[in-house]
Amino acid sequence: MSLEKVVIRDSAYEIKPAKIIRKKVLTDKEQMFEIRFNNGEYLDHEPGQFVEVSILNAGEAPISVCSSPTLRGSFELCIRKIGKLTSVMHNMEVGDEIGIRGPYGKGFPVSILEGNDLLMIAGGLGLAPLRSLINYVIDNRRDFGKVSILLGCNTPQSILFGDEIEEWSKRIDVSFQCTVDRADPDWKGHVGVITTLIPEVTINPHYTFGIIIGPPVMYKFVIRELLAKGVPEDQILVSLERHMKCGLGKCGHCQIHNIYCCQDGPVFRYSRIKNLRGAI
Amino acid sequence: MSYVVLEKEQLNSFIVQLSAKQKVVAPVHKGYNGYAFEEVQSADQISMQYIPTIVPPKKYFMPQYETLIEYDLNETPKTKVVVEYEPLVIFAVHTCDLAGIQCLNIVLSDRPKDLHYLFRKNKLIIMGFECNDYCDGYASCALMGNHLPFGGYDLFFTDIGDDYLIHIQTETGDDLIERMNFIKEARPSHLKALEDLRTKKRNIFRIEVDVGRDEIPALFDKGFDHSVWKEIGDRCVSCGNCTNVCPTCYCFDVMDIPNLDLKTGRRVRVWDSCQNEPFAKIASGESFRAERSDRLRHRFYRKFKYHNDRFNRFYCTGCGRCSRTCMAKINLKETITALKKVSI
Numbered sequence: 001m002s003l004e005k006v007v008i009r010d011s012a013y014e015i016k017p018a019k020i021i022r023k024k025v026l027t028d029k030e031q032m033f034e035i036r037f038n039n040g041e042y043l044d045h046e047p048g049q050f051v052e053v054s055i056l057n058a059g060e061a062p063i064s065v066c067s068s069p070t071l072r073g074s075f076e077l078c079i080r081k082i083g084k085l086t087s088v089m090h091n092m093e094v095g096d097e098i099g100i101r102g103p104y105g106k107g108f109p110v111s112i113l114e115g116n117d118l119l120m121i122a123g124g125l126g127l128a129p130l131r132s133l134i135n136y137v138i139d140n141r142r143d144f145g146k147v148s149i150l151l152g153c154n155t156p157q158s159i160l161f162g163d164e165i166e167e168w169s170k171r172i173d174v175s176f177q178c179t180v181d182r183a184d185p186d187w188k189g190h191v192g193v194i195t196t197l198i199p200e201v202t203i204n205p206h207y208t209f210g211i212i213i214g215p216p217v218m219y220k221f222v223i224r225e226l227l228a229k230g231v232p233e234d235q236i237l238v239s240l241e242r243h244m245k246c247g248l249g250k251c252g253h254c255q256i257h258n259i260y261c262c263q264d265g266p267v268f269r270y271s272r273i274k275n276l277r278g279a280i
Numbered sequence: 281m282s283y284v285v286l287e288k289e290q291l292n293s294f295i296v297q298l299s300a301k302q303k304v305v306a307p308v309h310k311g312y313n314g315y316a317f318e319e320v321q322s323a324d325q326i327s328m329q330y331i332p333t334i335v336p337p338k339k340y341f342m343p344q345y346e347t348l349i350e351y352d353l354n355e356t357p358k359t360k361v362v363v364e365y366e367p368l369v370i371f372a373v374h375t376c377d378l379a380g381i382q383c384l385n386i387v388l389s390d391r392p393k394d395l396h397y398l399f400r401k402n403k404l405i406i407m408g409f410e411c412n413d414y415c416d417g418y419a420s421c422a423l424m425g426n427h428l429p430f431g432g433y434d435l436f437f438t439d440i441g442d443d444y445l446i447h448i449q450t451e452t453g454d455d456l457i458e459r460m461n462f463i464k465e466a467r468p469s470h471l472k473a474l475e476d477l478r479t480k481k482r483n484i485f486r487i488e489v490d491v492g493r494d495e496i497p498a499l500f501d502k503g504f505d506h507s508v509w510k511e512i513g514d515r516c517v518s519c520g521n522c523t524n525v526c527p528t529c530y531c532f533d534v535m536d537i538p539n540l541d542l543k544t545g546r547r548v549r550v551w552d553s554c555q556n557e558p559f560a561k562i563a564s565g566e567s568f569r570a571e572r573s574d575r576l577r578h579r580f581y582r583k584f585k586y587h588n589d590r591f592n593r594f595y596c597t598g599c600g601r602c603s604r605t606c607m608a609k610i611n612l613k614e615t616i617t618a619l620k621k622v623s624i
Contacts, residue, residue, distance in 0.1 A: 003364040011361040012392045013348045056351045057538040082563045216566050243562050245534050248392045252531030252554055258586035278568050
């Protein structure tokens with residue numbers, strides 16, 4: 001075939017060059033990268049949104065933004081080494097260039113959350129996207145009611161953002177609790193799955209939004225606990241993980257029934273997805 | 281409404297004259313029951329009587345491999361967003377495939393728009409061709425209402441005996457035939473022949489299954505747990521043929537293909553299939569449609585429910601390709617019929 005070729009502008013696949021300006025090893029599997037657009041632009045994301053990270057030769061992968069939009073001038077990505085792009089990313093250093101598309105999707109509806117109590121529940125790597133909301137709430141603390149954070153992790157070694165967790169637990173305006181599935185001899189905290197923390201939290205369900213992010217297996221158990229506490233279905237927010245290959249509602253990979261996680265989500269009210277089999 | 285006629289004997293002059301100016305593709309017989317859209321220079325290469333081509337004309341609108349970005353790590357900027365295209369006349373496109381192209385147009389012009397697709401689509405000229413009778417028993421075009429043309433072409437050809445009656449739908453189509461002095465104005469007798477043909481077609485094309493089109497949404501609304509999904513899931517081999525040949529399947533993957541120097545390469549969009557097991561898998565390994573029955577059901581729901589909810593249009597054209605190509609003999613007409621029966 002004799003193909004003709006034209007360079008186009010404004011394509012949704014166009015990537016914006018950005019640089020790694022800081023890199024931090026969090027665990028043996030996760031690293032955090034602080035990213036700045038080469039042109040200095042502001043990402044302007046909502047907490048809970050994601051970007052498509054692009055490394056030429058390795059491809060693209062959807063990664064949630066783990067910093068709050070209140071951090072201006074740069075944004076942060078917490079990346080677990082699990083596939084091709086993430087492995088390449090882990091070997092990159094400060095000053096190296098990546099590409100960014102996005103932000104994409106519907107994040108946490110912060111204006112709706114304002115004035116309400118928040119019960120935020122994260123499992124494992126789910127703390128990364130939730131951190132974007134936690135830090136947003138902390139930076140705008142007086143706009144929200146009571147704020148509780150529950151975190152469940154496999155082991156003490158797998159806990160992310162250890163320094164920040166320490167700060168959150170010291171704050172008087174945030175209640176923070178953590179549990180691990182399997183403790184080691186040095187662990188002095190709670191042991192057990194995340195659901196064991198929920199009964200101890202006192203909430204006023206009428207004014208509480210439950211926010212859940214974690215591995216797929218976690219949702220139904222945590223949702224059951226929140227419903228048992230009387231939190232209405234439309235005040236339970238979940239962020240669903242799917243492999244968004246295009247981020248544009250086209251490629252089909254992230255489709256759950258008739259919704260596209262990349263455009264209609266990844267954050268959904270439980271009432272919206274509870275009847276969609278396979279969603280959680 | 282503007283109609284002209286082309287004597288069948290002049291079809292060769294038409295194709296020769298057309299292909300002298302630009303590339304023309306048309307259905308070509310490939311042996312046994314196989315047909316494919318390929319480049320032609322004369323009418324004798326074309327099979328005017330053809331069953332739907334193995335791969336629909338979507339291959340021109342959304343090629344199996346399509347470069348989105350070319351990159352060079354030594355350049356600034358490193359990337360160039362490109363559209364690869366080839367101006368073409370696609371000749372003798374059946375009405376089911378015209379509907380398929382319309383389906384793709386709707387999805388890819390929905391926001392956020394796919395500029396790559398939209399640019400390429402405008403370089404393609406479409407000449408439709410009416411089916412006067414069924415191609416074979418796999419088709420369900422009457423069920424989907426696609427045995428008649430509803431736009432989507434520049435010119436539309438109907439076999440009315442000794443002539444082809446041509447409906448001119450666009451200025452582009454008109455410009456193409458303006459220079460051809462062997463094309464004549466249509467007379468009332470030609471239009472009468474078209475009317476008679478359409479009347480005759482009403483008796484030929486009957487809804488192929490015991491299900492009306494209006495019934496379909498309700499069947500799918502309540503059919504999610506129907507035993508038919510397990511039944512066809514047990515037979516499915518997840519080969520993905522059904523999605524490759526489907527005129528409205530457009531799911532894709534985006535990947536980089538580096539050149540051997542590892543400095544240059546291209547980011548491509550490649551056809552993917554929801555029938556492949558890894559399609560709905562996430563990084564940690566969970567697959568959200570792990571069973572073949574889940575994946576087949578998903579595909580059927582995309583054709584008859586999900587897109588219908590979004591775009592108010594069925595994403596099955598009734599072309600019959602999925603049934604024709606299925607190695608496990610999973611048949612769309614049988615599946616729809618079974619869905620109406622009581623689940624076992």
